[in-house]
Amino acid sequence: MVQHMNSVELLVDADAFWHRLQNDLQAADHEIMLQMMTFEGDRTGQQVIEAMLASEAPCKQILVDNYTRFIQSDKFIYHPKYWSDQDLKTEVRQTHAMFEALIQEGGQVRFTNPVGPFLIHFVGRSHKKLIVIDNQIAYIGGFNFSDHNFAWHDLMFRLEDPAIVEFLRADFMATWQDQSQPxxxxxxxxxxxxxxxxxxxxxxxxxxxxxxxxxxxxxxxxxxxxxxxxxxxxxxxxxxxxxxxxxxxxxxxxxxxxxxxxxxxxxxxxxxxxxxxxxxxxxxxxxxxxxxxxxxxxxxxxxxxxxxxxxxxxxxxxxxxxxxxxxxxxxxxxxxxxxxxxxxxxxxxxxxxxxxxxxxFSRRIKSTQVIDTAVRGYPVMPKES
Incomplete structure (x- = not known):
């Protein structure tokens, strides 16, 4: 049972969420685990990575869905109508560079649910939004890490109940190890x-x-x-x-x-x-x-x-x-x-x-939730026009 209400905090909209999360990230001294459906290399995404890099935590892990390899700023990056969108191309390159910067500093990034040939598994996404810090703090809710998501009305719950945090951490690790189970x-x-x-x-x-x-x-x-x-x-x-x-x-x-x-x-x-x-x-x-x-x-x-x-x-x-x-x-x-x-x-x-x-159909032919660990080469970068 949640014994004290200071163990549950409701955070409405991005300013309240980011204020709490930034402080928690920077204060982390053991591990940071982030799982998002989308994590983009715009101002929002970069400030999250900067806060992680500023932390003394030796273990920094990010799970992000393969959705981010194809959709950024609510746009399918390979659609012909976006081939000349220089802002979108810049954001895609910045996303790649952002993750590479974390990896260069010892962080780890894995992508869940590859889309398969001809995008056959594209609809089967990991829609989780989960953050666990030092096995003491967890966040759940609806926010992704992107400018347009942070501009939308949304909420997150910050949790400090030890049993709940441990339960959520175990789920993150199960996904990280490609052993996700209900x-x-x-x-x-x-x-x-x-x-x-x-x-x-x-x-x-x-x-x-x-x-x-x-x-x-x-x-x-x-x-x-x-x-x-x-x-x-x-x-x-x-x-x-x-x-x-x-x-x-x-x-x-x-x-x-x-x-x-x-x-x-x-x-x-x-x-x-x-x-x-x-x-x-x-x-x-x-x-x-x-x-x-x-x-x-x-x-x-x-x-x-x-x-x-x-x-x-x-x-x-x-x-x-x-x-x-x-x-x-x-x-x-x-x-x-x-x-x-x-x-x-x-x-x-x-x-x-x-x-x-x-x-x-996708669920029937997909035998496992494969983890794609390839980061370099993500995503296929649009060429300069």
Whole structure:
């Protein structure tokens, strides 16, 4: 059980997160372990590496998904329309140089989930955001290390509970050693689920049961909520339980936005549009259970992505979340009172179902979560034009 609330700290938005993390990185004297889906060589990424290099910790390890080798600044770097994008080329080279600088100083970098031939495994990503420092401090949440991610509304939890930190450190090391397995631990008023992308449905069955057990209210925050969550949650309004969905008005994924607004409206959800881009993911059930972590509550999380999920039942954590996140965000939202396009909704639904089919095929033919340790030569650098 989390005995003291100073062992759990909610950090809302990048300034609060970076202030705490920078101090923790620089004070580390034993080990720093960082796992992110994206880690880019812009100002944000470089300041993280600089803080790591300033630390006296002899062990510095980074796990970053192969996604970063192909997507930077939300752009597929090999798409023809970006061949003349000099800023993007510069960022790609800076990312390579950033990791090389850490390696030259004794750090280690590994890339998870190679995409395979013809990008066949591209949808199967490690979506975890996990930081462990000196086996004393851990962070979980939604932030990646890039300028555009730091500009988005998001949150992280800083944890100092020894048992939780040790549990999360063990997961990092399992991934580092290419032995990632699903894992679960119950710490009393905080329960953790670590998903390996191959058996996620069993864990999400537990989560869906919790969400659908709401008797008074369900608040869910996500930019990318999709099936099977929407269909499962649609039963709540039918029995008189309000579902309030907070999702960004400035969504960076248009296909998901078109599907979500259409699906949520026809499911009877109270849709609130956040002013700007929010990357936050959370669900509050009856003001009793708070679900947070890296999952977007979407079909990719459900089917194939590696995730970190935590369920808090501690009343102080939940009240802090209400005061620092839910109430301010509701005040910044506007009700979606328009009419979602059924045509765009259906078309988007079809596209997302096709991606799901690819994800299931990829999972069937992928026998292991291979770790790609090749750093030099990452990524294939676009030539100067």
């Amino acid at each position: 894992s679960h631990a119950d710490f009393g008023d905080c329960e953790f689920f670590l998903l390996n992308g191959r058996t996620n449905e069993a864990t999400f069955a537990i989560l869906l049961d919790l969400l659908c057990s709401a008797q008074k209210s369900l608040h869910i925050i996500s930019p990318y909520l999709t099936f099977p969550f929407c269909a499962a949650l649609a039963e709540l309004p039918q029995r008189g339980v309000p579902v309030t969905l907070l999702t960004p008005e400035g969504n960076n994924k248009g296909t998901v936005r078109d599907y979500l607004l259409w699906e949520a409206q026809r499911s009877g959800f109270d849709v609130r549009l956040y002013d700007g881009m929010s990357h936050m993911k959370a669900a509050l059930v009856d003001d009793r259970y708070l679900v947070v972590g890296s999952s977007n509550f979407d079909f990719l999380s459900y089917r194939i992505e590696e995730e970190v999920l935590a369920i808090f039942s501690n009343p102080t954590v939940i009240e802090t979340f209400r005061q620092q996140v839910l109430e301010p965000d509701l005040a910044r939202c506007r009700p979606f009172d328009g009419q979602a396009s059924a045509l765009r909704g259906w078309l988007s639904y079809g596209i997302l179902r096709a991606v799901e089919t690819l994800a299931l």
